[in-house]
Amino acid sequence: MKIASILAGVAVAALTASAASAGNINQGQWTGPVTGTHYNEQGGQPGGIFNPANVTAALNAANAELGNSPISAWHAIGQSGGNIGSVGDTGSATFTLKGNVATDCAYYSGSSTNQTLNFGTIGIYADENAGPANLFNMTQNASVEINTNAAGCNTANTVKITKTDLESDNNGGYDSSVFTNKLPFSVTATYKAGNPNSAVAAQSQSWTVASGVGLGSKSHGAWKSPMSLNVNIAKPNQALLAGNYEGTVSVLISAN
Known part of the structure; x- marks a missing residue:
């Protein structure tokens, strides 16, 4: 028996192109x-x-x-068509990301920036049995510590403390050689902050506006920290004039 084999030819065309060729x-x-x-x-x-x-x-x-x-x-x-424009083996782009953070300084004092701290009675030696040296004198120092857990500023800033002595509202006149109508006091501020123009871990800060001085300040770089104001009213050497005594202490944290 005769066997006939028919081989089908397969043609393969290779299509090629290089990065720079066209034609x-x-x-x-x-x-x-x-x-x-x-x-x-x-x-x-x-x-x-x-x-x-x-x-x-x-x-x-x-x-x-x-x-x-x-x-x-x-x-x-x-x-095929040729390239339009320049060709290269890399492609690149740079994206600049921008935004703005607002300047903010803070000192938390609750619902109002004006709070009243009333000592009530400022004790004196009211008994004639106290003797003439103590009569009408203040019995002991008075003090108050004002703490907040949220204070600071997100840029270079200055912490400023201003104060006015407690003063009686009694206008009836008095012997100024033995009486006073004022109660001076000191304020010590304590918190953690760094120096301006440096980026280091904050250090403990403690500084005082002395009795008889109305203003003190200190500059820092950005900081946030709990803050304490320790007010100390020392007993004066003179007797206290009667009346309602009032004074102020203010703290201001402001951006430089």
């Missing part, structure tokens, strides 16, 4: 019964119809479309 495709191949196989007939060469390669490529392109040709042929014609 025309005009090439093919043909095989004749006498002439054999001709490879890579390239068209599109300089010289136009006077260049044999161009003529051969044109004929092969036409023959590749004929179904009754005695010559087997394939031919490819194509083109």
